[in-house]
Amino acid sequence: MVxxxxxxxxxxxxxxxxxxxxxxxxxxxxxxxxxxxxxxxxVDIWGGWCDPGHRTLWGRDTITNVWSTTKTVCNLAALMLxxxxxxxxxxxxxxxxxxxxANGKEHIEVCHLLSHTSGVSGWETPFTTEDTxxxxxxxxxxxxxxxxxxxxxxxxYHAQNQGHLVGELVRRVTGKPMKAFVAxxxxxxxxxxxxxxxxxxxxxxxxxxxxxxxxSFDVAALDREGPRFKTLxxxxxxxxxxxxxxxxxxxxxxxxxxxxxxxxxxxxKALALGGTVDGVRLLSPDTIxxxxxxxxxGTDLILDIPxxxxxxxxxxxxxxxxxxxxxxxxxxxxxxxxxxxxDLDTRxxxxxxxxxMAPGIIGSDRSENYVRAIQSCLT
Numbered sequence: 001m002v003x004x005x006x007x008x009x010x011x012x013x014x015x016x017x018x019x020x021x022x023x024x025x026x027x028x029x030x031x032x033x034x035x036x037x038x039x040x041x042x043v044d045i046w047g048g049w050c051d052p053g054h055r056t057l058w059g060r061d062t063i064t065n066v067w068s069t070t071k072t073v074c075n076l077a078a079l080m081l082x083x084x085x086x087x088x089x090x091x092x093x094x095x096x097x098x099x100x101x102a103n104g105k106e107h108i109e110v111c112h113l114l115s116h117t118s119g120v121s122g123w124e125t126p127f128t129t130e131d132t133x134x135x136x137x138x139x140x141x142x143x144x145x146x147x148x149x150x151x152x153x154x155x156x157y158h159a160q161n162q163g164h165l166v167g168e169l170v171r172r173v174t175g176k177p178m179k180a181f182v183a184x185x186x187x188x189x190x191x192x193x194x195x196x197x198x199x200x201x202x203x204x205x206x207x208x209x210x211x212x213x214x215x216s217f218d219v220a221a222l223d224r225e226g227p228r229f230k231t232l233x234x235x236x237x238x239x240x241x242x243x244x245x246x247x248x249x250x251x252x253x254x255x256x257x258x259x260x261x262x263x264x265x266x267x268x269k270a271l272a273l274g275g276t277v278d279g280v281r282l283l284s285p286d287t288i289x290x291x292x293x294x295x296x297x298g299t300d301l302i303l304d305i306p307x308x309x310x311x312x313x314x315x316x317x318x319x320x321x322x323x324x325x326x327x328x329x330x331x332x333x334x335x336x337x338x339x340x341x342x343d344l345d346t347r348x349x350x351x352x353x354x355x356x357m358a359p360g361i362i363g364s365d366r367s368e369n370y371v372r373a374i375q376s377c378l379t
Contacts, residue, residue, distance in 0.1 A: 005060065006032075006045035011377050016045055018373040022366055023048040030058030030207050031354035031366075032261035035374055036269045038347045039277070043374070044262055050207035050355065063193060063258045064207040064355040065242040067334030070257030072268055073194065074163050075114055075312035076282065077170055077181050077253075083275075083287040086173050089114065089311055093165075096172045103146035112151050113158070113165045115295035115309040119147025120165065121156040121227055121302055122234035129235050132160065133250040135177070139168045148227040149301065155309050156227050156301035157361070160235065163253030178253040189280045192266040194259035198248040206248075206258065211239035212336050212357035231302045239335070239357060264340050265351035271313075271330065271342040272349045288344070291315075291330055303361055313342075314362075321363050323371045337364030341371065350374055 002023055008016045015033060022028035030048030034041060050056040081087035087096070089111045094101035100108070105120070112118035123131070123138070124145045132138050142164060149156065158165065167178035174181060179196040187194045198206060219236075222229035241247050247256055270276065271291070275283035290311050297308040297317070308317040313330035324331050325343040333339035336357025341350040350371060358364035 002047055002049065002057070004045050004047035007041070007043070008045050009042040012043045012374070014377060015043055015370065015373045018370055019045060019047055022369065027366060028354060029210055029356035030062065030064075031352065031356075032058070032062075033370055034261040034265040034349075034351040036265050036272070036349040036351075037378075039269070039273055041265075046261070052210060056207075058207060059205070061193065061260075062205055062207050063198070063202065063260050063263075064353060065209050065247075065255075066257045066259055066264065066338050066353050067242075067255060067336060068159070068332065068361075069264060069334040069338045069340055069353070070196065070252070071162055071254050072264075072313065072332050072340055073182055073186065073196075073257055074166050074178060074253035076267065076270070077178060077186065078110070078114060078166050079287055079290065079312055080185065080282055081170065081173055082290060083283050087169065089290060093118075093169065096169050097143065099140070099143040102144050105147060105151075108147065108151045110169065111293070111295060111311050113162065113169070114312045116155045116158045116162065116300070117152050117296050117309065118158070118165070119149045119151045119156070119227075120145065120161070121148060121158045122161055122231035124230070125234050127235050129238060129241050130246070131235065132164070132252060133246055135164070135167075135251055138164050142168075148230060152295075154298060154301055155296040155307055156231065157303045157307075158254070159231060159302060159361075160237065160254055163255060167251070167253045177251050179251040182253075186267055186282070187263070190266055190277055192259070192263040194257060194263040194267060196253055196258075197250055197256050198258040200248075202258070203248065207355040209239055209242040209336075210356040213359050216359065227301050228304065237335070259353065261351040261353045264353060265349050268340050268342055268351070269349035272344055272347050292328065305362070323363075323368045323375070325375070333362050333367065335361055337367045339363060339367045339371070346378070348378065
């Protein structure tokens with residue numbers, strides 16, 4: 001028996017019980033959950049194990065690779081530049097990155113990168129995971145290739161390359177790689193235990209990733225000329241990569257953020273709180289409003305599920321992730337089920353991070369179970 005640790009207001013006892021049950025059943029290995037309401041943390045709990053052999057307990061300061069939840073911090077960084085007047089979300093990407101105009105991309109706007117509607121949702125093959133570690137090589141390749149569909153007409157999840165696209169904009173505007181920008185201007189000022197990649201000094205407290213079951217469909221059976229196939233193989237994902245030194249050293253702002261439920265909530269609750277956390281101002285309310293400028297609403301060309309995208313974040317869509325609040329809210333998550341939800345109507349932030357990956361890209365049975373338990377306590 002493993003106890004769930006941390007603090008939990010009495011009315012959220014069912015949330016603690018939900019996490020304990022998922023760990024007891026073996027559905028969950030190790031995980032953390034945080035709920036923040038109006039700047040007050042009412043749930044900060046964790047439990048389980050870092051490893052399948054049950055040798056190391058998941059502790060208060062355990063961190064893990066959070067996959068595409070990293071994109072929420074990456075896109076927050078871009079919005080901070082919007083807030084400072086250094087980046088125009090409706091300007092062509094080529095205004096800041098001239099080489100990107102090649103091959104018919106001169107009219108692609110910054111907002112298209114932030115909403116997965118640019119048509120540049122992966123790398124033309126041959127391209128490997130190891131190639132993503134070489135920033136200059138990877139971004140040059142993106143600058144030279146053509147879009148795979150008409151930009152701005154539909155979303156196609158930029159699964160592995162959004163961090164390079166947005167990160168190159170941040171680098172060109174500020175002179176800082178995304179890894180440094182997050183450390184210096186987001187995590188550092190907030191005191192958030194979050195980083196792009198992971199310092200070797202922190203490797204001993206990383207809960208390794210446990211890969212998900214195989215995909216429910218055969219990638220090889222897809223249309224080889226279609227954007228879904230080209231994105232999924234450009235490059236082909238390998239969850240085990242997240243446990244390697246090369247991955248942890250890399251700057252992959254779409255994929256290799258390391259943190260936990262507490263640190264992700266610490267950063268992203270800025271959106272639910274009007275842009276400021278404990279006196280640290282990241283955004284203005286007006287810039288937060290930019291997130292809700294809907295860019296697409298329909299079946300995503302890559303994930304093949306209905307999605308509604310604002311600028312930088314997904315917006316509520318009752319069919320694909322029905323347990324996300326349906327008002328003025330935004331969210332996203334990571335491969336295997338991690339999730340961060342910001343409900344601006346109630347000034348509530350929900351954060352769930354774990355290391356045992358479930359099937360699917362966005363959400364899981366576990367994340368739904370926790371969010372529904374939290375929503376029930378809130379109402």
